[in-house]
Amino acid sequence: MARYGMVMNVKTCLGCKACMAACSQWNQTPFWAEDGGKWRTRVTELQEGKFPEVKREFFPTICMHCVNPPCHSVCPTGATYINKDGIVLIDYDLCLGCGYCIEACPYDARYEYEKEDLEKDEFYFGEDARHHQVHVDKCTFCVDRLAEGEEPSCAATCVGHARIFGDLDDPKSEVAQLVNSGKAKPLGEYMGAQPKVYYIK
Amino acid sequence: MDLVQQHTWGWFIAIYLYLGGLGGATLALGILGELRFNKSKWFGIGTSLLGLAILSFGLIWLVLDLLNPLRFLLAFWVKGIAHSWIARGMVIIMGAYIFGLVYAVAAFFEWTTFKKWMGYAAMFCGFGVTTYTGLLLNANVGIPFWHTPALPVLFTVSAFSTGCAMIMWVLAGKNDHESEHFFHAVEGFDIFLISLELLIIFAYFDFARLGNAAVMKSAHLLLANPLFTIGFISLGLVAPLILEAYASMKENSKGLAAFASALVLIGGFLLRYLIVWAGVFQYPHGLAG
Numbered sequence: 001m002a003r004y005g006m007v008m009n010v011k012t013c014l015g016c017k018a019c020m021a022a023c024s025q026w027n028q029t030p031f032w033a034e035d036g037g038k039w040r041t042r043v044t045e046l047q048e049g050k051f052p053e054v055k056r057e058f059f060p061t062i063c064m065h066c067v068n069p070p071c072h073s074v075c076p077t078g079a080t081y082i083n084k085d086g087i088v089l090i091d092y093d094l095c096l097g098c099g100y101c102i103e104a105c106p107y108d109a110r111y112e113y114e115k116e117d118l119e120k121d122e123f124y125f126g127e128d129a130r131h132h133q134v135h136v137d138k139c140t141f142c143v144d145r146l147a148e149g150e151e152p153s154c155a156a157t158c159v160g161h162a163r164i165f166g167d168l169d170d171p172k173s174e175v176a177q178l179v180n181s182g183k184a185k186p187l188g189e190y191m192g193a194q195p196k197v198y199y200i201k
Numbered sequence: 202m203d204l205v206q207q208h209t210w211g212w213f214i215a216i217y218l219y220l221g222g223l224g225g226a227t228l229a230l231g232i233l234g235e236l237r238f239n240k241s242k243w244f245g246i247g248t249s250l251l252g253l254a255i256l257s258f259g260l261i262w263l264v265l266d267l268l269n270p271l272r273f274l275l276a277f278w279v280k281g282i283a284h285s286w287i288a289r290g291m292v293i294i295m296g297a298y299i300f301g302l303v304y305a306v307a308a309f310f311e312w313t314t315f316k317k318w319m320g321y322a323a324m325f326c327g328f329g330v331t332t333y334t335g336l337l338l339n340a341n342v343g344i345p346f347w348h349t350p351a352l353p354v355l356f357t358v359s360a361f362s363t364g365c366a367m368i369m370w371v372l373a374g375k376n377d378h379e380s381e382h383f384f385h386a387v388e389g390f391d392i393f394l395i396s397l398e399l400l401i402i403f404a405y406f407d408f409a410r411l412g413n414a415a416v417m418k419s420a421h422l423l424l425a426n427p428l429f430t431i432g433f434i435s436l437g438l439v440a441p442l443i444l445e446a447y448a449s450m451k452e453n454s455k456g457l458a459a460f461a462s463a464l465v466l467i468g469g470f471l472l473r474y475l476i477v478w479a480g481v482f483q484y485p486h487g488l489a490g
Contacts, residue, residue, distance in 0.1 A: 059487035070342045076287035078280030096275045097268025099209045106343030108488050134268040187485035
């Protein structure tokens with residue numbers, strides 16, 4: 001039993017979006033969707049400051065795998081659940097598709113995997129298609145890769161070491177040290193969801 | 202901080218929230234009329250079935266809003282009842298159907314004591330339906346305009362106001378003594394409810410004026426929308442309040458009250474639609490780009 005978390009180092013994110021590519025290929029998220037696709041993880045480009053004191057920053061986001069997740073609180077059927085390692089997951093067979101969790105998530109981590117997305121998934125991935133029914137989708141910390149001892153695909157592919165994944169309960173892990181030292185802090189603490197993804201800004 | 206207007210929920214959810222509240226309130230007020238205002242058994246049966254029919258029509262829109270409407274049966278799998286207002290709502294709605302229908306049967310066969318208890322249970326569930334529609338939106342912590350304890354109160358008051366309007370319509374054509382008595386009781390109750398609704402709306406916007414950025418944005422969206430200022434506030438609240446207050450002081454003024462009721466019914470829908478529309482997420486900076 002672990003307590004998995006991630007640290008995002010905004011200072012070292014290059015904005016290459018390899019994490020988005022890796023995630024979308026591994027998890028078959030609808031990169032084909034209109035308005036820039038649907039993603040489990042995103043890197044947004046921020047323009048900070050005003051000319052001439054202006055700089056561009058890349059901001060990686062993902063499901064925060066909260067300790068007290070609002071999405072879990074509102075799910076009527078129990079489709080959203082928290083596994084023994086503290087990862088917030090969705091049982092697709094139980095997902096009603098009401099969208100309540102999408103509305104409840106204060107971190108914009110969820111999206112609808114719609115009928116047309118299923119068709120495209122089969123078109124692009126053929127027999128390897130992983131989505132077979134409409135459901136709400138979100139990051140799973142690549143729970144299938146963890147089971148085989150591998151890191152989530154986004155962290156494994158990150159060239160800038162901007163995504164650091166590990167067990168927050170293991171004091172020797174890099175994530176635990178960054179979090180315990182106070183260097184990495186969660187986003188939107190005031191909302192009370194207690195996220196397990198932390199940011200170094 | 203990034204402020205983003207929500208787009209996941211729209212017309213369909215607004216229609217459901219409106220009809221759910223209206224149906225629940227019609228059920229509760231109709232049975233109240235039969236049990237406590239000496240209205241006939243047919244009035245009790247008719248209004249309870251009318252309330253359930255309105256609720257059923259609303260539920261159709263809720264099902265149509267699902268990603269795959271055919272999966273609606275999963276809604277009966279209420280495993281999340283300990284924390285989810287959709288799951289709790291399902292149980293309350295089922296209670297309204299069961300007790301409402303049993304009440305109607307008991308009223309038909311005139312099983313007096315049994316009818317009374319089933320009627321009270323149905324009224325309780327009808328009240329629950331009106332309240333839960335507000336609590337449903339209230340649970341969305343990322344949308345501060347919804348995440349306030351005032352919203353369930355506002356929706357409950359509005360639902361009962363529209364319920365009163367529906368009951369007044371049902372009673373408008375009847376001239377017997379009990380109908381007159383109940384009509385005026387409902388009319389008075391509606392005047393109180395509309396006044397209360399205006400107070401809650403005022404408190405809501407005063408809170409928004411002092412409140413956080415997302416609440417302010419929601420309030421600005423509403424105040425800049427003529428559907429809200431002219432449609433809901435002027436024609437859906439102030440006009441029916443004046444008309445009903447005037448009608449309550451005059452004899453033979455049921456037509457005027459019925460017209461005011463139509464405005465209340467339209468206003469009730471506008472309120473649900475506009476509150477859903479004006480939901481603004483308050484994301485931590487960076488999330489929305």
